[in-house]
Structure formats: structure tokens, C-alpha cells
Amino acid sequence: MALTYQDVMTADLSPFVDVSTAWKKMGDRFGELQTDYEKNVQGALGNGNWQGLAYGAQQQNASATAFEYGAAKAEAHAVASLLTDAHTDLVRLQKAVKDLVEDAEKKDYKVDSSGKATYVGFDKMSQDEKFALHHDPDYPKLVADANQKAKDWSDAIAKAVQAVDDCDQSVKRALSRASSDVNTDGLGFGGFNAHADGDLKTAGKPEPKSEKKDGGWVSEGEAEASGPEAGAEAKGPDVGGGKLGEAEAHAYLGKASAEGSLTNGPFKLAGEAEAFAGAKANIGAGITNEGLNAEAGAFAGGAASAQGSAYAGPVGVYGRAEGKVGAEAEAGINVGKEGFHAGAGAFAGAKGEVAGGADLGGIGVGVTAEGYAGPGAEANLDFGKDQNGAWHFKAKAGVSPIVGGGLGMEFTVDPGKIADTTGDIVSGIGHGASSLGHAIGGLF
Known part of the structure; x- marks a missing residue:
């Protein structure tokens, strides 16, 4: 619910100063606690007299605790700074509204409790002046001019009130983001x-919004296809870049992919599909400041996959299916700043996989199931961040002497969606307040 004219005119913004000072002091205190903890707990126990697994576990937890003290300091100081900026901006914008009202009243325009201006200059005239005015040939023109100016004053006041509300919304977004930990x-x-x-x-900037047509579904999509194609490439070693070497070769009979989405307000449908026929092989290893990796794999045959999702606001469901016919072998390990992967597997024949799950506000849980027609086995473990910034954890294992299958689970955390959902919740709470002071104060 947007702020009203009365909210802006009656709001007491002075508590911002005291609250900002309190948050600043709290941040300073957290910094002192971090220093004391590092010196008197971590330092005292890290003097070399205590060794072993228990010591290692204690120090790991102690490091995390010390980090959180520092994070609490950073968060508290950020909130203090935001409240100081909010006080400066809101006081300025509130004054702009009050100045407009004062100027309008000086020119004989009365502003009511909703911010609407009405010309009252005629009411201040004597009876003789009113009689003469009503018989003036220009009287209708004078009334129309007064009404137009009253509308102009009303529009200017409404615009100034909207500026206060925009700033209030910006403060709400900034405070919500400052108090949301979406990092690992x-x-x-x-x-x-x-x-x-x-x-x-x-x-406090709003999230970027994609352009859409009012009252209808907006579609986006793209597709591509290629083949036949063959090629090979080898690189390395690159000592400076940390790559020991890599090589790949492929022979595509054909490959194709497509993706698209339909969006209408909070509702979104999305899907993608791809297919491949041919053979490919790769091998590579490297050690860089981003981590280490080693992998090798080969596949010959055909593969196809499709996946889709449906969302209504923060709630959604998803599913995918994949099928392969041919022979495949792979093994690899990747460890870096963005997570890790370890896995190995081989099969010959046909393999199918289906997966499904649900997502609520950026946290998703799903299961996978596989079926084998032919000998094969595999095991995979993944934890990391994808290209959209979402963190995922996946585990899967399966075995098939002749006919068999496998099971797996997956867990996803999308920091961006969590922050948006948190903001929506805070928005609902904040809009229940009756004034700017109450709206912001309610966050704490």
C-alpha cells in the first residue's frame, strides 16, 4: 500500500537519527567482540599445545564464528548508513511536500486531508465584491482558470508525495537486502x-523488469541446429595459465537445441530441448587460482533431453527427461571456488532418466530415477553454482548387470529468488504500518 498525503505530512522522521546511531554502536561492538574472540579463543587455543582432530574441528567452527562477528559488524554498519541516507532523503522530500502546500495556501488554495487543492480566494471577498464578480463578463473564465490552477497544485503535491513513497520503497529494498545473507x-x-x-x-535500486505487453502472455525463445560437422583441437601445456593440457575431438551427424518461455504477470512457463547424434571424446587437466580439474570422456550414439517448469510467483514445479542410446564412459573431478564435482561411469545400450521437483521461494528439492537396458554403472556428486547464480547439490548412483537403474536427489538454493521473496515478505509487513516512521521502525 502506497503512502498517503497524510502519512507524509504527519510522519515523524527524527527517530531515524537515534536508530542509525544505535546500529552504528552495535556494529562497533561486534567488531570488538570479533577482536576479543580471535585473541582470547582462537589465539589461546592455537598456541600449539592442543593438536588432533578435535582441535581441527574446534578451530574450523571458531573461524566461522569469528567470521560471523565481522559479518555482523559489516551488516550493522551498512544498516546504519542506509538509515542515515534514508533520513536525509526523506526529510528533504517531506519538506518539498510541505513547501508546496505552504505556497498553495499563500495563493488562496486550500489543501484537504487527501492532498487535493481548492481555490478559496472567492470566499474571502466581501458581498459587494462577490456581486460585482458574478456580473463580470470574465467571471466564467476566472473560475475556469482557478480550477485549472487548483488541479495543477493537486498534481504537483501528488507527484511530491509519490517521490516520498518511491524513496520509502527504496529504503525498504535496501534494508531487506542488507539483512539477507545469500552467500555461502x-x-x-x-x-x-x-x-x-x-x-x-x-x-535500493529496483530489480530490472523485462518489457511485456499489458494483459497478455509474453513469449521469448530461440533455436539452432547444425551438422554434419567434424573437428579436433589440442592445447597445452600452459604453465602461466595453469593448464596441463586439453584435447577434444568430435564428429556430429547433427545437433539441435531450442528454448523458450511464456510470461504473464506472476505466471511463467519455460522449457528447453536438445538432441545430438554422433561421437565425441575429450581429455584435460589443469590447476589455476580458480581450482583444479581433471576429466576424460567419450560418447558414441544418440541422445535427447527435454525439461520444463511452471511458476506462479515464488512457487513452482519442474521436470526433465533424458534418453541415450550408444556407448559412453567418463570420469572426472573438479574442485574450485564455485563448488566441486566428482564422478565416474560407463554403460553400453540404452539409458533413460526422469526427474521432478518443486521450488518454493528459491529453495528446490527434487528426485531423479534412471533405467538401464544394458550393462553399466555410475556415481556422481556435485556441489556448485550455475551460470544463473543458483547453488545446487546433486548425488546419483546406479548399476545394471543387464537391466537395472539408479536413483538420485538434488537440492537447489537460488540466492536471487530468496532475496526477492524476503523482500516481498518485508513489503507485506511494512505496508501494514500507518506512517513512514512505523513502516521503517517495524523492520527492526
């Missing part, structure tokens, strides 16, 4: 936000 550092999701942004201009 420290104790992981849900701790204090070590990366909180204390600049209202950047932290």
Missing part, C-alpha cells in the same frame, strides 16, 4: 551479511 561464506546461508551495501542509491 561463514556459516553459510542465513547468517549475517558480510557483503551488505550501505549506499542507498545502489542498494
Whole structure:
């Protein structure tokens, strides 16, 4: 619910100063606690007299605790800075509304409790002046001019009130983001936000919105196909870049892919599909500042997959299916800043996989099932971040002497969706308040 004219005119913004000071002091105190903890707990126990697994576990947890003290300091100082910026901007914008009202009243326009201006200059005239005015040939023109100016004053006041509401919404977004931990550092999701942004201009920006047609579904999509094609490439070693070497070769009979989406307000349908026929092989290894990797694989045959999802606001379901016919072998391990992967497998024959799951506000849980027609076995474990910034954990295992199958599970956390959902919840709470002071104060 947007702020009203009365909300803006009656709001007491002075508590912002005291609250900002309190958050600043709290951040300073967290910094002192971090220093004391590192010195008197980590330092005292890390003097070399205690060794072993228990010591290692204690120090790991102690490091995480010390990190959270520092993150709490960063978050508190960011909130203090945001509240200071909010006070400065809201006071300025509130004053702009009050100045408009004062100027309008000086020119004989009365502003009611909804912010609507009405000309009252005629009411201040004497009876003789009113009689003369009513018989003036220009009287209708004078009334029309007064009404137009009253509308102009009303529009200007409404625009100034909207500016206050826009700023209030920006403060709400910034505070929500500052108090949301969507990073895996420290104790992981849900701790204090070590990366909180204390600049209202950047932290309070609205999420970018895609263009759409009013009242209808908006579609987006693309597709591509290629083949036949063959090629090979080899690189390395690259000592400076950390690559020991890599090579790949392929011979495609054909490959194709397509993806698209339909969006209408909070509803979104999305899907993609791809197919491949041919052979490919690859091998590579490297060690860089991003991590280490080693992998090798080969496949000959045909493969096809399709997946889709349906969302209504923060709630959604998804599913996918994949099929392969041919022979495949692969093994690899990747460890880096963005997660890790370890797995190995081989099969010959036909293999099919289906998966399904649900997502609520950025947290998704799903299961996978596979079926084999032919000998094969595989095991995979993945944890990492995808290209959209979502973190995922997947585990899968299967075996087939002749006919068999496998099972797996997957867990996904999308920080961006979590932040949006948190913002929506905070929005619902904040809009229940009756004034700017109550709306912001309610967040704490």
C-alpha cells in the first residue's frame, strides 16, 4: 500500500537519527567482540599445545564464528548508513511536500486531508465584491482558470508525495537486502551479511523488469541446429595459465537445441530441448587460482533431453527427461571456488532418466530415477553454482548387470529468488504500518 498525503505530512522522521546511531554502536561492538574472540579463543587455543582432530574441528567452527562477528559488524554498519541516507532523503522530500502546500495556501488554495487543492480566494471577498464578480463578463473564465490552477497544485503535491513513497520503497529494498545473507561464506546461508551495501542509491535500486505487453502472455525463445560437422583441437601445456593440457575431438551427424518461455504477470512457463547424434571424446587437466580439474570422456550414439517448469510467483514445479542410446564412459573431478564435482561411469545400450521437483521461494528439492537396458554403472556428486547464480547439490548412483537403474536427489538454493521473496515478505509487513516512521521502525 502506497503512502498517503497524510502519512507524509504527519510522519515523524527524527527517530531515524537515534536508530542509525544505535546500529552504528552495535556494529562497533561486534567488531570488538570479533577482536576479543580471535585473541582470547582462537589465539589461546592455537598456541600449539592442543593438536588432533578435535582441535581441527574446534578451530574450523571458531573461524566461522569469528567470521560471523565481522559479518555482523559489516551488516550493522551498512544498516546504519542506509538509515542515515534514508533520513536525509526523506526529510528533504517531506519538506518539498510541505513547501508546496505552504505556497498553495499563500495563493488562496486550500489543501484537504487527501492532498487535493481548492481555490478559496472567492470566499474571502466581501458581498459587494462577490456581486460585482458574478456580473463580470470574465467571471466564467476566472473560475475556469482557478480550477485549472487548483488541479495543477493537486498534481504537483501528488507527484511530491509519490517521490516520498518511491524513496520509502527504496529504503525498504535496501534494508531487506542488507539483512539477507545469500552467500555461502561463514556459516553459510542465513547468517549475517558480510557483503551488505550501505549506499542507498545502489542498494535500493529496483530489480530490472523485462518489457511485456499489458494483459497478455509474453513469449521469448530461440533455436539452432547444425551438422554434419567434424573437428579436433589440442592445447597445452600452459604453465602461466595453469593448464596441463586439453584435447577434444568430435564428429556430429547433427545437433539441435531450442528454448523458450511464456510470461504473464506472476505466471511463467519455460522449457528447453536438445538432441545430438554422433561421437565425441575429450581429455584435460589443469590447476589455476580458480581450482583444479581433471576429466576424460567419450560418447558414441544418440541422445535427447527435454525439461520444463511452471511458476506462479515464488512457487513452482519442474521436470526433465533424458534418453541415450550408444556407448559412453567418463570420469572426472573438479574442485574450485564455485563448488566441486566428482564422478565416474560407463554403460553400453540404452539409458533413460526422469526427474521432478518443486521450488518454493528459491529453495528446490527434487528426485531423479534412471533405467538401464544394458550393462553399466555410475556415481556422481556435485556441489556448485550455475551460470544463473543458483547453488545446487546433486548425488546419483546406479548399476545394471543387464537391466537395472539408479536413483538420485538434488537440492537447489537460488540466492536471487530468496532475496526477492524476503523482500516481498518485508513489503507485506511494512505496508501494514500507518506512517513512514512505523513502516521503517517495524523492520527492526
